[in-house]
Amino acid sequence: MAWHKGRGFACINYPIGMNLGGDPSQALVHSTPDGKFMVSLSSIDLGQGMKSVTRQIAAEALGVPVADVYVDTADSDTGPHCMGSFASRGTHRVGNAVIRAAAEARKQMMDVAAEELEVNANDLDTDGQGSIHVKGAPSRKISVAETAIAAQFKHGKTLSGRGIFLIPPSDVDDETGEMTPVTTYTHAALIVELSVDDETGEVEVHEINSAYEVGRALNPKLVEQQLVGGAWMGVSHALYETTEPYYPDRRHGPVDFNTYLMPGAAEVVPHNIAVLERPAEDAPFGGKGPGEMCANPVLPAIANGIYQAVGVRIDTLPITPEKVLRGLQAQGGAQPKRR
């Protein structure tokens, strides 16, 4: 028996917020009477952290603490239109809509604060801790709570905002494919270290080193969740998953998690990630959505690593032990490649 080590590389970019459909998203922001803010969306949190990231975006744009913001998602009676959470559009489209809604609410908040403090609204700033103060004179201030109460009960004004973000649909030229598919891209490069058993064709992934460029890590822990979990999915796609193990033959399609394979808790691959942040000009605070792209470089990097380990090119997914073994047999055994 021999295990052969190999190292494979791949790099990718990924389109953020497809606009071939021209689908917009909207947001509404309003303050409670005591100066907390509700963000109403019909957008979906399916685990990627939509509620959490829009909450931070709203807090930043409003200039209030994140604890004073709550995001309600996806009631079609109260949340304004959103096409949905797909195509890496959540952060980009919804985030921008939330910024606009928050900006409008902030404008109203600052105007009321200005009246209360008897200054010009342009001379005011928020401290991000619940107060509004005169620039350069932090002691001349009013709390957001007092401002909201004054707005509603004294001035008869709401602190609320509407936001929509749309990039109109792009036609696709049928002769040349000319189009504006997106306005920004994420990037990643990744190196996988693995071993191949030349008697059984089994592959074991040992380590991943990667660099992911995400525009801005709006919440570094949410980014980490996506990158770690997404790369795991990449390993899973590369080596395990399919609903049709003998595609295009339809036989033996798995119907449970005993036969639909995903790597288990004992197969966690140590993954050393570097996050790069090059803000995108039309993205919310520069942040691009990291969630979709993270698996993509893992698949080819594994295939390339297997080639380096044993000299077998597997060009069909998933890369099962059987495919590796057939490749090994076809070339008369392992032929490790050295760089």
Added chain:
Amino acid sequence: MAKTPVTFTLNGASKSVFVEQGGNLLDELRRNVGDLSPKYGCGQGTCGACTVIVDGQPQLSCLTLSETIDGCDVQTTSGLANGPDLHPLQQAFMEGFAAQCGYCTAGMLMAAKVLLDRNPSPSREEVAEAISGNLCRCTGYEPIIDAILSAASGNLRRSS
């Protein structure tokens, strides 16, 4: 169709119910008792989202014939916190970003609790083994394993 009377303890409280013949504990808890913390993920015993603790053992509620729990002690994630005080595992999952969509979390916590109740300082391998029947599609498992180890070590920030 005749129903069968069953009495059991759920998170310390006595429950007496009439269960449907051939029905499973997951449906019983969710539809009749009103404990929504165990989740339906497969009905096959292959995902672990419905894991509960029966007499100290982890058990898949979707594969448990309801009437077999007569006289048993059943624990679910609904009963994991002590009033407002989170169980160390819950605290660790929260601080460790050990959940994304949250659908597997309740089952995962049950599997982890059985482990820590028996083995307060498990190794990383023992944690992986303990949650091996509980699938997670979001996290890649590592944050979950880290959170369980962190709960075991008592190394929590105990924040807020």
Added chain:
Amino acid sequence: MSSVEFRKDLFADERDDTLKEIGKPTIRQDILGHVTGRTPFYDDHAFEGLLHMRCVRSPHHHANIRRVDASAAERMEGVVRVVMPSDVPVNLNTLLHLIGFGKDDEPLLADKKATYIGEPVCAVIATSERIAREACDALKVDWEVLPHVLDVEEALKPDAPSVNPAYPNNTFDYGRFDHQKLRFGDVQEGFVQSDVIVEHMYQMSPIEQAPMETCGAIAAPETNDRIVCYTATQAMFFSLGNTAKVMNMPSSRLHFVGGTVGGGFGGKVDSIVDMMAVLGAKLTGRAVKFQWDRAEEMQVGAPRGAERWYIKDGLSKDGRILARQFTGFFDGGAYTRLSSYAVQKCVGHLPGPYTIPNVAANVYLVYTNRTPATAMRGFGVTGVDFALECHMDKDAEAVGMDPIEFRILNAYRDGDMKAHRREAKNTALVECCQVAAQKAGWSLSPAMMGESSKLGSTPERAAIPETAIDQEGLIGARRQGEIPTAPAVRSTGTRPAGQRTDARVAVAPQVADMQIDPDRVGHQTKVAPTAPMSAPSTTPAPMAAVASAPSIPATPSPQPAFAPATSSPPPVTPAATESARETPFQRGVNRPGLSPFLSGRRRR
């Protein structure tokens, strides 16, 4: 153990890192619900007398439905209603009709023929799931089995069985053609100029999204003649719009509630379950749950479809890619769902993050007799990136280059022209390659470590070349006789160099108040509104002067010398002491006196 570092040293001149909430590791808003088991997913809503709906499904790849005998099922105790195709108000739809993309091509319940194993042909609503299953087994369908096709290239042959009546040629329509073309420069000329040609085929089998929560919805009559639908959709108004169309109901009579979903990964965009549940509620006047079991999720739920790719590259001896040609097939299964979109997304992605002077692609959405494909994380790109990056590895070997240096050499830079005729900007592939190599201890030459995404573009790289075009593959032509699927060898004309239309940009805020102050966004913006703005506040605030790109140290070092990497910060709980007590554990507790309105502040 994994690790995360934040390379704040890179692109530091383009960022303001002093934002207050952005960039903080704030704890998730939903996490307390998750760890206490209280997060309400769609199935966590209780209804008295909830009914269960299940489908009778085709056991055949392709078969005509001669007759359905529901009599035995209808007689079964506990069966409330058997649902037939005629019960569906508008029984032909395509999900992307909302954005005007494609023809209606899919029935909710197949009435004339089934086109894949598992296609629903009718449904049963019963008082328990078990009874619904038993009744489905008791429904008898008389089938006339038809020839089927399962391979994408077989399906393009003139005599292949026709799968989808709306697209009888087994291909989706892209303008005048049965595939989406991409043409940039002249690949044939590029191949002639090349020293090395590398050509290979790649394939990906279908993949299941596999969220832990299966697709499902509960619909129930609400007051005022409305229907409420608790749903696991990952696209609320997409589901609502499609349901309104299929049900022939005003959308105002639908109330959809969701937004908290047990994983989606693309598999919950299709909204089939919502339509079924609402149909059930409408027909019975009662609460109806339609939920896929795991077997359905895996074999009936639309997967990330299979793809097949042929890539041909022409390279110079010194490692430049001179020409790249793709022929791609998306296996859409029996119906369009969202695959039509993936093809164009993929074409916009080609030829990957590289600057190549000559590119041509023909990409097909092909109908076959298998489960319809749909979106999944990385839709339209994951499979092509596998093919591309495996091919890049072979290219590098063919020209004798280090695989990473080969990528850096060919990487796109700011200002380069992409094959879909838009300028590359905000690029960072080069830096990702350099940093990943550093982390893995993979040494690159000092020259390659000195490269930058901001440098290296030239007027030539920024230009749109004269482009060879052709008219091969008109819709329907392939049924008359075999036509090569690859981009045409002979062009029938050219597009002049430099020709392109304007890029789409975001619509400006509708009122000035919605425009955030540019000095509060933490990076440079160039707001280029399509509509004039009345607000004066769009002028970009001055940023730190843009220095020349920071070059990355040539020697691998985990900590760059000039700026410390920031490791993953500890989480921040978004709660001050006062807010901390506002946890769900106290929500039910009456604490009069804590409200500012009751403490004398409220002036009324």
Added chain:
Amino acid sequence: MISVLACQTAAEADAQLTERSRILGGGTLLMRDVNYGDQSFDRILRVTDPALRQIDLQGSRISIGAGVRMAQILALSELDFLHPVASKIGGPAIRAMATVGGNLFAEHPYGDFATALLALDAQVTWADGRSEALEALLTQRRRGGMVAAVSITKPAPGEFRYLKVTRTKPKGVSVMCIAALLRREGGRLGDVRVAYGAMGPTPLRAKAVEAALKGATLDASGIAPALARASDGITPPEDALASSWYRKEVLPVHLSRLLLSGGTY
């Protein structure tokens, strides 16, 4: 609709068995069928007899009740030779539920424990008192009766070896499993029993391998003839985990690893 009949004893359940009845063991396979609407049965027989859950270590043979859970096996140090088998069945919750009796009737790709018992030459005791070799039960796969217990002779230390090949770790169903009882005579192998799981419709014995190993030395050259005959008479199944070709191809590799490794792995 499903009905459930609670039976006090195995004999009572045995008497109630009909074509359309199934016996509840741990429920890990039966309840799945119930949940998915299996129409081939409509009655569940649930046996409450505590005797079914007993393990008897007193006699010359170890007797394991049909209702004994995998977790019970794992809790007994006297059964340590079976721990590598039981510990690789499902996750902890499955092991807390799945029974020895149920495993005897589990269909491909399940039945790892039955494979081990087959190598150990287990005897099956039926509820009606009859007794027969497990091999006979597996060959006939009769559903017409209720198993009360299985009995085995405890192997000498190091005699029993077990290997399970899975695609995923730590939990996964068998690509194959191999159990071997390697009795020694002098420095050589004596009577040997080798059983394969997931290599046919039921666990089955590798009789050609057993014959080739008798009298052989447990080293690379000694086992070579056995490896050459590893798949004699075997037509492995094809499923989502592996093709028939792959199973056959790697069978000698894994058999070799099992035989040449110092113990269970």
